[in-house]
Every structure is written in C-alpha cells, then in structure tokens.
Amino acid sequence: MSQSPSDIVRIATLRTDLDARMTGLRENASTVARSRAHVEAALSGEASIYGINTGFGALAHKRIAPDRLAQLQKNLLLSHACGTGDPLPMPITRLMLQLKIHALGLGQSGISQPVFEQLLALDAAGIVPYVPSRGSVGASGDLAPLAHMSLPLIGAGQCWNAAGSGPEPASEALARAGLQPVELAAKDGLALINGTQMMAACGAFVLHRAIALLRNADILGAMSLEALQGSARPFDARIHAVRPHPGQVAVAANIRRLLRDSEILESHRDCGKVQDPYSLRCIPQVHGASRDALAHCAEVVERELNSVTDNPLVFDDGDIVSGGNFHGQPLALVLDYAAIALAELASISERRTYLLLAGHDGLPTLLMSDTGINSGFMIPQYTAAALVSENKVLAHPASVDSIPTSLGQEDHVSMGSIGALKLLQVLENVERVLAVELLTAAQALDFRDPLKPGLGVRRAHAAVRDAIGHAEQDYEVGADIERCAALLRDQRLLDALGEDLVLD
Template sequence: MYDDLRHRLVQLSSDTDALQRSRAIVQAALQDGRAYYGINTGFGGLASRRISDSDLMQLQQNLLLSHAVGVGEPVPKDITRLMLQLKLHTLGQGYSGVSRETFALLLRFAELDLIPVVPSKGSLGASGDLAPLAHMSLPLISYGHFWDEAGEKQLPAGAVLQQHGLIPVQLQAKDGLSLINGTQLMQAYGAWVLEKSIRLLKTADLLATTSLEALQGSIAPFDDRIQQIRRHPGQAVVAGNVRLLLQQSEILESHRNCGKVQDPYSLRCVPQVHGASRGALAHCMQVMETELNSVNDNPLVFENGDIISGGNFHGQPVALAMDYAAIALAEIGNISERRTYLLLEGHDGLPTLLMQHTGINSGFMIPQYTSASLVSENKVLCHPASVDSIPSSLGQEDHVSMGSISATKLLRVFENVEHILSIELLTGIQALDFRKPLRPGRGVEIFHDFVRDHIPHAEQDTYFKEYMEKSLGLIRDGAYLDLIGQELGELG
C-alpha cells in the first residue's frame, strides 16, 4: 500500500522547491501585519490571541511541549516509523510552510532510522493526532526519547542526537503547528494493519478449505455459477481460491455421493462471509490510500500566496474506515472459531476433540476456549469509536473523530484474529491427519506438509502453548502462501 510513499521519501532530500516556495509565503505573511492562525496567534480556543514577533519561535516550542501529554503503552516501533514517514510525506508536498531546517532534521531521523517513542493514548483525532505527533516531534528540540535499535529500550533524545552529531533545531513560525496537525497516527495504524490483512485474508481462505476437507464438506457451494449471480467480487474470489486449493482432492472425491445435503454455514457460506470482509477491507484500503497521499495540515499554504484555515486535519474519513475494518476482520475471526468448534465435535469419523484417547486427554478443547474468548473480546472492541465526540479547546473543537481509538483497537482486533486463525490452523491440520491415506487437494496438501515440518501431530495432551506460538509464527510469516503460489498460482 505504501510503496509509493517509500519512493517519495527517497526524493525528498533533493526535491526542495515546494518546501522553499511554501516557506517563502509564510515568511512574507509575517511581514504584512495580518493575523494567521497558529503562525502569529494562539491555538485552538486561543486563536484570537495575537502573538508578538519576538515570541513566535517560543510559541512553536511551547506548542510541542504543552501538547506532548500522551499516556499509555508506546505505539509499536514499526508503526511509529511509518508515522514519521507519513509526516515527512505530507510536509514534503509543500502546503505546510515548514522551515527547511526543521524538515531536514526530521528527514535525517528517517534516514538514520531514529524512531521517537510515542505514547498511544491522548489523541481525539482532530485537530489531528496532536499529542502523539507532539511526542514524535520532541526530539527535534532535544526532548523526549528514541527507541534503541531493537525497539526495547528508550534512550534520551539529547544523547542520541549528540551520538549522531545532530544539532537540535530552533523551531520557526508555523513549524510546531505543521508538525502536530495531521492524521499520521491514524494513518500509520490503518496502513500497517490493512497491508498485513491482504495476506491474512488469503490465509483465512486456505484455513477454511483445510477445515472443509477435514470435515468432508461439499464443494458444491463454491460453484462459480452461484457466485456470479450474486455479483459481489470478493465472494467470487474466495470461491475461486477454494476451488484452486481443492484440485486433485481424493478426500472430496471419496464422499462426492455421500448424500449429505448441506453443510453448516461456517463451511457453506465461506465465500459470502469472507467475501464481504474482503469488500469492506478493499473500501478501507481505498480510503487509506487517499489519506496517505493527502495534505492534512492547517492552515494550508497555497502557491498564489493564500494561507487558508480549514479542517483537513479532521480524522473522520480514517476513523470511519478503521471502525469498518475492525468489524470486517472480526468477522473473519468469528467464522473461523465456528469452524474450529465443528472440528472438535467428532463429525464424520473424526475423533472427538481430535484425539483418540480422551478423558485422560482434553485434546484441543481448551485452545477453542481461547479462540472463543478472543472472538468475544473483538465484539467489544468493534463498538465504533467514531460515533463518539467530546468537545475540547474551550468549545472551539466541538466535534472530533476519536480516530486514534479506532486505530489502536483495530490493531488489537487484527492481532486477536491472527491468534484465532492460528488455532484453526492447529485443529484443521490435526483433523486432516485422520483422513489419511486419502490425500487432500494439492493446495491443502502443500499447506499440511509445510505445517507438519514445524508442528507435530499431537497424540496426547502436551504444552499446547508452544504449538500455538509456532502456529502464530507461521500465520504471520505466511511462507506457505508462496509455496502454494509457485505450484498452483497465486491466491486471489
């Protein structure tokens, strides 16, 4: 999703025309005697307070210090790195009027992979992600902290700057405001999760197909004619993935005429449910890509010399999309847990709880509990944050998006779904072992053999936590998708 962003960042160190043009407009505005929000006035509810020329630089430094009041666990380092890149991207488009010195040091942070420590809580999502972006910008003036290389320790910013021979900047008029206005926290969480969701959706289709084979379900609901007359593109893609993975299946062929009329919904309706989530996430990706390439500062500096206050910092488009994405991902986990439950019930010759000797062994009973717990937690997390708003800044900011909350809980939902799918992986592959010597479809067989190279069949109760950790690692790596793609073609 953000390949274009990375390409753009490579160009920023040499492409300075837009930056210089917008900065010149800000400097000229300081001489015309007029009031410009955040440049020579106070902020938010203090917008009517005019600031003297002698205090303009102190105004910008005070802005960072006063707004850096975030709390909670730090934003993951990888997401903060993306947050920094996104801020550079929007500033580099030349509508913010930031000084070249400030921009250059921020760019140097990205080049040296110096990633600031940013608390995850404290933003209302308008005027953008003020507190998180203030923390991200603090090291410019030798405050705050950077992560160490491993992302484990927090190092004082001043010491890190000195180590790299970097000199803190003196913020100029408009600099602080340009740094903290924007939706970069929301964007970073959303882009990070949505990018990873692309492969997770393919894994969900693969797991559903594995469970279908293990439960000797019917392939009839995946007939392309059924999908085409409903016309939702995602539904057709999912059904196509299942058919591809089931090629050469001896298991399906063995019970083609078994007389079973219909499977439970968690098998039969995989194209409809997975497909709906695909459609929702495709919309969210479109919104996010638009936002990634937008300018969300305030006020904005235009080429003709106009400096206009607006509301591009408001996170509503991103907040709505991330709430929607959380719901879409949660449903992938919801239906996965139902398939896990089916696998444990002992259908069609499978041993109950997927072990031959239960009583002394609990089998895979309790991993399903974990899956159910995570599904339930996701239902709570999917309450949309974007429907809430609390007025702030003495009433000046009377409607906010709460998009930062949408962002942080989206990550939690995504991680929960990873765990839920990892449990279906364990149970589906375990169940498939009991169908031997019949072979599954070629795609499922590749997947089965890959998993068994890393996780053994469980004959009796064991320390399943280790199995779950290995399974989660396989889900996150997704190397089995590449193996399947090499032999059968890429999944849609």
C-alpha cells in the same frame, strides 16, 4: 471494484516506494522552499494568521509578538506532548514519521527548511521517536502523538534505544547519530502536530497485514472443509456469478483452486449429505464481504496517505487558509469498519474449529484418539472463543462518540485514534483465532490419511507439519498456537502453495 492484494499492500508504501520518495525529497526540496517563502511573506504583513502569529485552539484570538513566535512553536510541542499509556509499536511510529515527511513534502504546510531536513535526517539515521499511544481524540489531527514524535527534533522527548527494547533520551539518540537539535520557526510546530499520521499509520500497518490474513483465511477454510468432508458444490462458479460481489467471487475461486485434485472430496462425493453448516458453506459470502470491506478501507486510507492534513494550508498563490483537513472522520469510520470486517473472519473461523472438535464424519472427538485421560484440543477452542468475544467489544465503533475539547472550539471530534488502537488489538486477536483453526485443521487432516486433500490444502498442511508435529497426547499447546500465528504472519502458508497456485 475490489482491490487486488497487491493494491492493498501498496498502502504501506504510499502507492509508490516510500524510500524512493524520501530520496526525492532530499534531492529536491523546491516545493518546501516555495511554501515557506509564502509564510515568510505573510509574517511581514499586518494580518493575524492562525497558528503563525496567533495562539492555538481556544487561544486563536491572541496575537503573538514577532520576537516570541519561535517560543510559541516550541511551547506548542511541549504543551501538547501529554500522551500517556504504552508506546506505539516501533514500526507504526516509524511509518508516522515517514508519513509526516511525505505530507510536508507536498509543499502546502510552510515548514521551514531546517526542520524539514531534520525530519529527513532522523529517518535516514533510523531514529524512531518513543510515542505514548493514548491522548489523541482524532480531530485537530493526532496532536499528542505527533507532538511526542516531533520533540526529538529539538532534542527533547524520547526515542527507542538502539536495541529497540525501550526508551532513551532523544538527546542521546541525536548525539549517537551526530545530529544537533534544531530551532523551530513560525508555523513549524503547528505543521508538525496537525495531521492524521498516527491514525493513517495504524490503518496502513493493519491493512498491509490484513491482506495476508484474507488469503490465509481461505486456506484455513479449505483445510477445515476437507477435514470435515464438506461439499465443494457451494463454491461452483455459477452460484457466485449471480451474486457477483467481487470478494465473494474471488474467495470461491480460491477455494476451488485449493481443492483441486482432492482424493478426500472424491471419497464422499455420493455420500448423500445435503448441506454443510454455514461456516463451511458460506465461506465465500463471509470471507468475501470482509475482503470488500477492507478494500474500501484501503481506498480511503491510501487517499489519506497522499493528502495534506495540516492547518492552515499554504497555497501557491500565497493564500494561507484555515480549514479542517486535520479532522479524522474519514479515517475514523473506515478504521471501525476494518475492525468489524476482521472480527468476522475470526468469528467464522472459531465456528469451524468447533466443528472440527465435535467428532463429526469419522474424526475423533476433540481430535485425539485417547480422550478422557487427554483433553485433546478442547481448550484451544476456549482461547479462540475468548478472543472472538473480546473482538465483539473492540468492534464497537469509536467514531460514534465525540466530546468537546479546547473550551468548545473543537466541538466535534472523530475518536479515530481510539479506533486505530482498537483495530491493532483486533488484528492480533484475529491472527491467533486463525492460528487455532490452523492447528486443529492440520490435526484433523492427519486422520484422513491415506486419502490426500486438494493440492493447495496438501501443501499448506505440509508447511504446518514442517513446523509442528501431530499430537498423540496432551502437551503445552499454547506454544504451537504462537507458532501457527507466526506461520500466518510470515506468509509461509501462502509461499508453500507455490507459483502454480497463487490465490486472488
């Protein structure tokens, strides 16, 4: 069954409130202490245990002397912090940090108490590491990003400055918060950098934003349908009852709500038009398929957020077992799937924008009365087309690729981190394509005055006009596209619908 919007939004807060979870971890660290005790007991024995008293990856066969274990863990952070490229956005890095705390707090990683408490202190002080976005292949976890995220614990690396405008030395951020660097103990470095927290944070961030986009896309579809004097018959509940994909049924119901009490629909009810183009007629089928796809992605990401993805794992009976929970394949596949699902929302939206400009059903060509001297809304459609085309490239799945690392020890990798970064770009592109449709649909609806659209469309149109005026002549339209994108991101269209018109 398809998840509801509130279910998907919960992903960004780990099903229960993440801040409450952090408070609980500060108050009760018994699970961390119990797990650490098992690591300490293992260190007193003779057995070689991966990552605790051995090297890493291709060096797993090398036993490390007890007096060098702390240096081993410090070296692990330093050697793996070799990411490159633009930084991850601050909100994603903060979520990475919190997800790492959450995973370690489940008590199966053997992290030492001082290091765990230092993580909690960073989060409490609002210190956000500065993490380069490139360098992970999504297999032994997000090694490079998590190493950069962890360096500030020991006073190394960089953090976002207080203004959030760029990096500063982590030592300065710690000093400002009254914190001292912490010493790593055996297993600490490995527990910090093994895991899928970068991929998972990106997935949660995008899915949190995507649910608003899904409902906004339904609003835009209804606005364009009204502006183009399309038919409401394709949204008849009986049609969707015989093909009951949950997303499709929900979208059709949303469109019916939005069109309620439409004077425009009544004005052409008997016009004789037989069928609308697919971008209008098939809104439930296309939007609904993206909804169902993203609901599946949400289920996988939410499960991952509440999983332990470290290696080796420490169990309550004292066993310390090496495995592969760090491998990002479950996320890699759904991050690619999410990119495809979001890209399709933009693809059908751009087609509706094209229809709005074509001069059908009494609308002026290019949505301005005096064209020739004015280009009207010709070029915003170019922008939408460019972004849709870019998304086609970005939607190529990263997860179908693999390249061996660690001298062949890690011979299959997920590339989930690459999928995560592509997904972030797809999200931004889709928001702007939908913004172009919002701008043009609002302009087109102005030409239907004095006939009023359905109640939901009417309220959404009013919200646009509160922020952006009707255009009589050419102007710098790019700024209005960004204003429309902000309307979508801030959920102002959804809020404008009112409590009596809540969308699924």
